[in-house]
Amino acid sequence: MADLASRISKPSDAPASDAPAPAEGNGTEQPIDDGLNRGLIESSYDVEVKLSDLQNDTDNPLASGVSSFEELGLSKQINDGLLAMNFKKPSKIQEKALPLMLSNPPRNMIAQSQSGTGKTAAFVLTVLSRVDFTQPTQPQALLLAPSRELARQIQGVIKTIGQFCENLIVEAAIPGSISRETGVKASAVVGTPGTVLDLVRRRQFDVSKLKVLVIDEADNMLDQQGMGDQCLRVKNMLPKNIQTLLFSATFPDKVMNYARKFAPNANEIKLRHQDLTVKGISQMYMDCPDESKKYDILCKLYGLMTIGSSVIFVKTRESANEIQRRMEADGHKVSVLHGAYEGQNRDALLDDFRSGRSKVLITTNVLARGIDVSSVSMVINYDIPMKGPGDREPDAETYLHRIGRTGRFGRVGVSISFVYDRKSFEALSQIADWYQIDLVQLSPDDWDLTEKKVQDVIKSSRARPEYAPSALGN
Amino acid sequence: MAGSSPHRPPSYHRASPSRSVLEEIIDDDRNSEARHKYLLEAAKREHDRIREDAERVYREQLQREEAQRLLAERRKEEERIKLEEQLAAERTRLNALRATKVAIPPPLPEPQQPAPPTPNGTTPAPKSANARAPTQTNGATSQPATKPPGVATPGLQVSKPSAQAPAAVPQKAAEPARPATSALGVGGLLSNVPQPNGDTSTAETSRSAAPPPAQPRPDRYSEIHKNLKNLRKFMAEQAKTNPILKERMGDMRRELRKSVGQLTVSSGVAGVNRVQQQTIVKLMREALSNQVQSQLMDPNEFLLTPRKNPVEGAAHNEPMLPSVFLYLINIFAKAAISQFINEAGARPETADPIGVCVAATLSEPDFLWRGGSMIDILLAKFRIVCPVLFGYRGSEKTEQGRQRLGWWKENGRWVTQQQHMDRMTGLGAGFAAISLRKFMAVKKENPYPPRHYWTAMARIVNTPSAEISDTQCVVLKSMVENYEQKFIEFYGTAALAALRMALVEFPARAPQKTAAVNSLDVLAQLLKRDAGLVLG
Structure with a gap:
């Protein structure tokens, strides 16, 4: 999966005419015929x-x-x-x-x-x-x-x-x-x-x-x-x-x-390419003062908004295990899934998460793709996805697949990426540039303020006009 | 004569008439008086013996006949009883149907027009002392003069297989508060069925007799909802001048939200959510103790029915409670609703642990005020986000209709259909999770007993065919799915009748067979396949 980014086409490769779809058809002006679902015809734009x-x-x-x-x-x-x-x-x-x-x-x-x-x-x-x-x-x-x-x-x-x-x-x-x-x-x-x-x-x-x-x-x-x-x-x-x-x-x-x-x-x-970043997902990043604070900040996130299930992506198995320990101490029910677990054991662990017996899934890249748990409402990039020798380059495609674990079927989803030093900050900036998305900055200094900001971001991204047609067939 | 007697003692030769005639003749004293007497005596004894025998046989015969007759009579009686029982069952079922059928919610042309808000006086104590009829406890009786006999009565009157129906009415009146516990079997059925019927009369009233403007009763839940908004502002104001409050309030709020979010499905394992439950109760206690010195407030602002007077034995009788406590209950209710919408919308089964937590927390004796729970705070939110549970109806094709149905707007735009239906799914499941809780084993009082579930279902199911909406179908489906067993445990046969109404008859008479309508049919199929429940 290391060479994923080499295969992604940049948005600029797409035809220039790829303007965002007209924001019709989500029943705004003419809700009267929404039952007939006229909006679907507009979907040829998408x-x-x-x-x-x-x-x-x-x-x-x-x-x-x-x-x-x-x-x-x-x-x-x-x-x-x-x-x-x-x-x-x-x-x-x-x-x-x-x-x-x-x-x-x-x-x-x-x-x-x-x-x-x-x-x-x-x-x-x-x-x-x-x-x-x-x-x-x-x-x-x-x-x-x-x-x-x-x-x-x-x-x-x-x-x-x-x-x-x-x-x-x-x-x-x-x-x-x-x-x-x-x-x-x-x-x-x-x-x-x-x-x-x-x-x-x-x-x-x-x-x-x-x-x-x-x-x-x-x-x-x-x-x-x-x-x-x-x-x-x-x-x-x-x-x-x-x-x-x-x-x-x-x-x-x-x-x-x-x-x-x-x-x-x-x-x-x-x-089309621009549509690839799922519009319903509010994408934010948390500015951590240093790496050691990340654990505590992570636990605090769960008070900021209503969260169903969540997935935390980490780089190493060790940090996966350490986060599990901390989060369980904080009352969370956690499943950890990484390469160290084999076959049927993995099935069982994932099944716990799927069935809702655990609501937090900590994983390495094993699960970046495809896994669909409909109630996942938050994805955390505890470590920014990197690739290449010595993890030098940001891995934009994996980022996309990761955040795609939430916001399933047009539901509300949030992704929060942790940055704590220059390297992680720059990597995330590049990913954001790649997809032409604005990431909202969060700070752990004043939780009242951060809470308000998160709530505002969720509200505004849901209300974005192009959200509905792009994220679901409505 | 000889040989006719059944038990002739053969040894007694003298008395026997069968003695040989020669012997008689030869005998000396053949003609003596003594002998004559003796023979007479013997003859008489024989006569008596035979008579006794005959009489005994006759008596036995009589007894046999009597037994036969009794048996036959018993059989006949049993047959009759069986028939009557069947009849009674049919009738009660019919009653249940009638009762539900009649309970039509008001037409609601205006969003403020309330469905009779929990008209049966709801919970035990003072809540029933409703704005409308403070003295009368029961919905049926509290309806004003407009009650149209033609409509409201059949449900109640047809139900008279002998003593049962009359018994039902007093029972209902006497015990309106506890149907949940008495709800098993026929007793429960009878004590519960008429209740939706009770409100129906109002509903029918406003529908048939007086169109919208006739009853400009303020929607108390909406008022409470407004008051809650003001409470939030009030808290923010206080925080500006009260640093201790500011310091703690946000943390408490986030801690509470996190704990509600941590609740998980138990999958049959007990105690998986104990830690979260304890945390929530601890936070509430802390708020109640008011260490943060929040200002005091009158809890009546957030109650459907004011509790003017202290209640004996209540933990909290004072006229005011710390505002931070009320605020935290508000946050708790908000967290629960939000979890229903965001989590249970995608996976309805996740609503259940939240329902358990809500019921457990709000029934906590410490958190009662003047003997009653503060659950109206949560219900006010429900009323706003899922009005069809409270009898509001509307067309999904009009602006006003959507508004009445609780179709959400964000930044002036309607949210997508999928989002709306997701919300409704989660809220339907959440409502069931809160209203179908068993409190039998616990001493605490159920803050929202199952009759509210019945009422809500009746209000949806009794929608006139032309006004059935997809929203209602979606809510109905999710409030039934995974809860059919609990519902049947509470209401027995009446629940089956109600389920038939909801999953068979209701979709059948919907004018348009949309996917939402059809999914009710499919749920009926699922129940048949997985639970062997045949409703059709």
Whole structure:
């Protein structure tokens, strides 16, 4: 993950015409027709749809998207699953991507959308729609993810949305989860590339009837040394006409070229660069007098605003453990997750956090990507993300992925980055410049004042006009 | 005669008429008087014996017949009782339905127009001494003359399977405060069902008889909410001249907010939130002790119903309390509401530990004033952020409608639909978390007993079909989801009837089958699948 920033394109690379979307459609001037959701039509300003050549010819009406799940003609079971999850209408990416992905004959898709905008649900719906439930143990859909946590999470989403689908079996092809005796006996399989490769080679995974291949966090998967190879090898073993769907929050140009070969002739959906910093997230930084004060300041943050769950990103395992000790002494229930924890132990730790038994998660970079816990309302960069030899450069892309853990689905989210010396201050400034965002400064000297400032920032960022259209499909 | 008697003793040869005739003839004294007498005697004995036998058999037969008859009669009786019980159950269910059906909230053309604010006198003591009818405790009776008999009565009157319905009314009147504890089974059902019915009469009144302006009753909760804003200003003013207060107030506020934020779902493990609970109570105690020398205030400013007189045995009877204490309760309420909105909106199950904490804290005997809790401070906030719980209705398609529904505005703009529905989800779950708490094992008084939950549900469910809004559906769903079991524990069959109303009939008559409406259907399916609860 160290080379992430090399793959991000600077905002300036984007076409100059990329002005912020007109702030229409969030029901301000004409709330009267909000129920009809007129605002969604404006979303073409936010989401670029590039149809593959074939579909371009026919001037496909699907390009305009849908404004409700009903229009997609999903089966009742799937629709009920969505309702049970309180999904009431498609997010922006979903309304654009789903008609394209669900159309027949199946076509490939490359979709880029910021975190927390419903990518996972989009491809899960496609998978569920493609699976023939009369063959519950015949693998028909394969989903690849970069980590076991993410694979587990996707497995959970499939099960939840598919809870009313009879005979739905979803298995996770991750180390230690598939029985050696029976092999893969599921219609949908979520796994990490290495394990999937092993299973196929051992002939414990029948890929002959696979109809859909989904790759989540595709930029990371296709680019990373090792994993990219594995993905390709997996792909080469699959049926040639398989529908391939690639999803990620970021698609640097280099990766995009490769992705187009990986998923040929694909429809593409893309968000523009400026929109990549999630607008609903109030981004602040805390000016700490020195490094040793960071612990106490951290604990104080929790009194400043209402916080559901929170994630604290740190650089080293040692500081993760020390923060845990301090925070537990302060009454918090804390989970720590870093590379020292293995496999199923990690599952259990993350599960504590997901289920709400613990509300603070301290982690190193393991979890910067993809993990979705909807109630996370604060992300703390206890250490500014750095990369390169000797941690010389700021890692803007990791910063983006980190803060994307909050503000899910347009909810209120706050990120606070700690700076305490020149180096950390400059690193953060560069990241802020990169994304052209203004970070609000907080100071630990007068907590009454800081509290007020935080509250004001939350209020004003929520009310920013472009917030609604960019962060969610409304 | 011979052989006819069942128990003829064969050894007694002399008396037996079956003795051979020859013997008789040969015998000497065949004709003696003594012998004659003897024979007579014997004959009589025999006669008696037979008669006795016959009589015994006859008696036995009679008894058998009697037993048979009794048995038959008992069966008949049992059958009848069973039928009657069924009938009674049907009737009570019907009553419950009627009762709920009738409880239609007022039309609310103006946001200030109140739903009858907790009309049944709510909590035990003086709260019931409502602005409207201080002397009458019960909603049903406290309704003024406008009560339209045609509407309000059926719910109450149909319910007379013999003695039950009449019994119900006095019971209700006698014990309005404790339905929570008596709520199991039929007794609870009867004592509770009529209550929503009680307020209905007002509701119906204002709806059918007198349109909006007829009842310009001030919305007390909104007043309290204003008073709370003033309290905040008042505290800020005090802090300017009182350095001790300034020093401590902010820290207390942040500490309290942090503690509320630290509450976690228990997953069946007891005591996971003990530390936080203790911290919160400690902070409140500190405020109550008023070491920071805040000015004293009349708590009546923040109560639905003023408590004019001291109550015997209450820990705090003085006319004034430290303002910092009231302020801290305000902060506590605010933290809880904010947590509902921000956390439970995304994950409704997180509302429960907060509900537990609210109930535990506000019922703390030290924090009662004149025998009652200060929960009205929290409810005033609820009234502002989630008005549909209090019977307010509106269209999501109009400015005024949204206002009435509690659709939030930020910097002059409506928040997005998703944000609004998230808020409503969290608040619905939060309301259930507060109003469905069991206090049976504890000596403390429940600050917000379950009948308020019933009332709130009734107010939503009884919305006229044309006025059903998505907001209501979302609130309704989240106040039912994860709480169906508690609700049924409190209200038994009546709860089932209410759930059927809420999850089957209500969505069925909604004019537009939006996703929010359909999600009620789906919840019914979920209950069927996961809890075996068949409502349809």
